[in-house]
Amino acid sequence: MAKLQAKYSQEKEYLQAVQEVLESIEDVYNQHPEFEKAKIVERLVEPDRIFTFRVTWIDDKGEVQTNLGYRVQFNSAIGPYKGGLRFHKAVTPSMLKFLGFEQTFKNALTTLPMGGAKGGSDFDPVGKSDAEIMRFCQAFMLELWKCIGPDQDIPAGDVGVGGREIGFLYGMYKKLAREYNTGVLTGKGATWGGSILRPEATGFGALYFTQHLLHKAGKDIQGKTVALSGFGNVAWGAATKAKQLGAKVIAISGPDGVCQIPDGITDEMIDYMLVMRASNRNKVEDMAVKFPELAKFTPGKKSWSVKCDIALPCAFQNELNGDDAKELIANGTWCCCEVSNMGCTPEAIHTFQSNGILFAPGKAVNAGGVATSGLEMTQNASHISWSAQEVDDKLHFIMQSIHEACVKYGTQPDGHIDYVKGANIAGFMKVATAMLEQGII
Ligand code: 2IT
Numbered sequence: 001m002a003k004l005q006a007k008y009s010q011e012k013e014y015l016q017a018v019q020e021v022l023e024s025i026e027d028v029y030n031q032h033p034e035f036e037k038a039k040i041v042e043r044l045v046e047p048d049r050i051f052t053f054r055v056t057w058i059d060d061k062g063e064v065q066t067n068l069g070y071r072v073q074f075n076s077a078i079g080p081y082k083g084g085l086r087f088h089k090a091v092t093p094s095m096l097k098f099l100g101f102e103q104t105f106k107n108a109l110t111t112l113p114m115g116g117a118k119g120g121s122d123f124d125p126v127g128k129s130d131a132e133i134m135r136f137c138q139a140f141m142l143e144l145w146k147c148i149g150p151d152q153d154i155p156a157g158d159v160g161v162g163g164r165e166i167g168f169l170y171g172m173y174k175k176l177a178r179e180y181n182t183g184v185l186t187g188k189g190a191t192w193g194g195s196i197l198r199p200e201a202t203g204f205g206a207l208y209f210t211q212h213l214l215h216k217a218g219k220d221i222q223g224k225t226v227a228l229s230g231f232g233n234v235a236w237g238a239a240t241k242a243k244q245l246g247a248k249v250i251a252i253s254g255p256d257g258v259c260q261i262p263d264g265i266t267d268e269m270i271d272y273m274l275v276m277r278a279s280n281r282n283k284v285e286d287m288a289v290k291f292p293e294l295a296k297f298t299p300g301k302k303s304w305s306v307k308c309d310i311a312l313p314c315a316f317q318n319e320l321n322g323d324d325a326k327e328l329i330a331n332g333t334w335c336c337c338e339v340s341n342m343g344c345t346p347e348a349i350h351t352f353q354s355n356g357i358l359f360a361p362g363k364a365v366n367a368g369g370v371a372t373s374g375l376e377m378t379q380n381a382s383h384i385s386w387s388a389q390e391v392d393d394k395l396h397f398i399m400q401s402i403h404e405a406c407v408k409y410g411t412q413p414d415g416h417i418d419y420v421k422g423a424n425i426a427g428f429m430k431v432a433t434a435m436l437e438q439g440i441i
Contacts, residue, residue: 004045011094013317017101017342018045020349020361024424032432038440040432047074047100048081050093053143055121057135069140071119071147071155074100077434079113080151082370084158086120087136087165096120098317099158102341103370105427106363109402112374117153119144125160126282133280137168144169145176150183150380156373157187159316162233162277163199183380186373195376197391198369203237204392205368205399206312206339207245212403213337213360216417227251227308227333230315231284234339234366236273238314239265251306253315254284257299260306266294307331313343322347329355338362349420364402364423371398 001022005015022041029035051071059065070093073081083103086096096118104116123136148155157166166187173184182193190196197204207221214221226247228235231254239249248264252273261269269291276286288297304311304324311333313320319340325348328336335358338344343362344352352359375394379385386394402423409429410422 008094011097013098013342014094014101016318016346017098020342020346020420021101021105021424021428024421025428028425028429034436035432038436040435043435044075044104044428044431045101047072047097048076049073050097051119051143051147052093055123055136055139055143057132057139059132060129067121067123067136069119069121069143070096071144071153072096072100072117073147073153074116074118075104075431076115077431077438078108079115081117081153082107082114082156082373083117083119084156084370085161085165085169086118086158087123087125087160088120089122089124089126091120091122095317099341102363104431105424106367107370107374108427108430109364109405109423110367110371110374111398111401112371114154114370114374117155118158119155120158120161123160125280128280130164133165134168137165138172141169141172141176145173148173148184149179150181150377154183154373154377155185156370157233159232163187163189163194164278181380183377186376188376193376193380195372195379195391196386196388197395198372198376199233200237200240201372201391201395202234202339202366202369203239203314204241205371205395206234206238206314206337206365207241208368208396208399209360209365209403210310210312210335210337211245212400213358213419214335216403216407217358219335221310222246224248224309225250225307226310226312227303227306228312228314228339229253229303229319229343230340231273231287232277232315234369235314236270236277238312238339239270239273242312243267243270247310250308251303252284252287253301253303254282256283256285257297258301258303258306259284259287259295259297261295263294266291269294304328308333309335311336312339314339315343316340317342318345319343320348321345322351324348325351325357329357334358336360337365339366341366353418353420360406360419361423363427364406364419367402368395368399371395
């Protein structure tokens, strides 16, 4: 860790993600001298390769714009590179390295054979027209297509990249590669190889995981209040399933503030989240404008200021800090499942764990998204399409398996379950064993 800190002193998110995993696996690592001999950790913390490219496109005013594009192929020990693309103004190599590193362990937890990757651009979708989004996606693919393939590297969506963007990206990929294998990207439209339930999968899977966690702790989600952050694809899926399971979603949020919904979110409001996301306005206030009787907007506040039983960060890394965790606990919150990647700061996780709050990390909770991408790849490779029921059954089974793996590796001598350790050790053991068996490469 000290060596990495010296070498990558500017890469805060990457160092944070690596530190959490290395702390979790220390004891297990020391029990396996063969890992040390093969320098598994030294190899595992470095991406296999990073592609960096310039993306130039023309905006609606006719002005030339230039952004940077990246693809971080992190680890291929258990399968081809797999992970999303993030379009956000704050994207840096550090951010994508942390996400690719996390993805490697998350994908290992899914039970499916997928390595870890991440990519994206510092392109800011906020305020962009559909035509600008299309031209950017096409320009991005002009470079990316050489790096990817259905058996090499399979990108998908992440923050700022949803079904619309995947459509534009796939259209350009076909033109360039003259390859018509839809398996090169996941999160596609339902009529051209997309899996039913992929849009819902991250949020649904997160709620299935939360159900298992609560059940193990002798609790039930029925009738509980849930505060979640964001209003994008992940928050939408989480709100949908939370409501279906009988919970009351009383807060959603955006970069502009929080919307409190004291009587619980309605189906119409959940549908409106999709409209808000597609508008590229990035303002949660729009919910309160549309539903003034049901939602109250407070600028500058987070969902963590709202009294709730269960907190579900669904937006961005480090969106819930130590002070937020203290505020939640003071307001009676007793469970936090991280749905965003690294949504909680180390201080927040420490605060939750030392106060006996049920806590589970993103790489376990949100793995249903990429798992369903894996199911999409399977359907594409066999030229078939499963029903919603079939996909949902498989997603259920995968989330249950991930929960069991966390329990297996995370149960402490005093009987309590450390889900952070459990997820990290379970993912690590699978990747490390595969690396060991494949020799020094
Ligand atoms: O963080 C994630 O797991 C994703 N953005 C989904 C990746 C994927 O390949 O479906």
